Amino acid sequence: GPFPLLVIAPAKQYLMKEKIFESLAQGAMALGYYVVRFNWGYTVNLKNREPSADLSAEVKELDAVLEKFLRKPEVDPGRIVLAAKSFGSKVAMLGPYQKATAILLLTPNCSAEEPFLKLYRPLVETKQKTQIVISTTDPYCDIGQIYGALSELGPETTITTLAGDHNFVLPNEASGLNEELAIRASLNWLNLLKLKPERVGP
Secondary structure, eight states: OOEEEEEEEOOSSSOTTSHHHHHHHHHHHHTTOEEEEOOOGGGGOSSOOSOOTTSHHHHHHHHHHHHHHHTSTTEEEEEEEEEEETHHHHHHTTTGGGGOSEEEEESOOOOSSSOHHHHTHHHHHHOOEEEEEEETTOTTSOHHHHHHHHHHHOTTEEEEEESSSTTSOOTTOOSOHHHHHHHHHHHHHHHHHHTOOOOOOO
């Protein structure tokens, strides 16, 4: 070391031990990343397994994870990547993104009521290196909104689109190749990022 750090923020129900995160973690470690995975605190709450209404509790959790591992001597504080999926990406945009030098958005959320450019406005303002990986038929974000935002996001943002559902699963496709392609696209970006350690974020 010091190694680049990858922190993986899970989705609302798709948690740290699911296939995409497991494979992403293993692949990133092979590339030389120090990798951290975790689950949201509400997932172990026996009375109410729901996130906080304003996501403030989850923001504090993600901030705490980033702060803890940023201080480790094995970690290069100039190379911090935050990978966030779906719900996790919304949490990241409420502040924790500021601690990262690059952002990997896996299946980000958007809707008519909460447009992509509104939810992910910080990425337009900071011009952080960003990779978006999403299905063209993702039920939780209209891909057209992301295409429309690319000009504002700028050249530091790349996008990989695939088929499949919110987790890149295809019906009647047993090999998992589509999921694997999403993981490989993410790992390819992480590998290219590792070769350019200069800081881009705030």
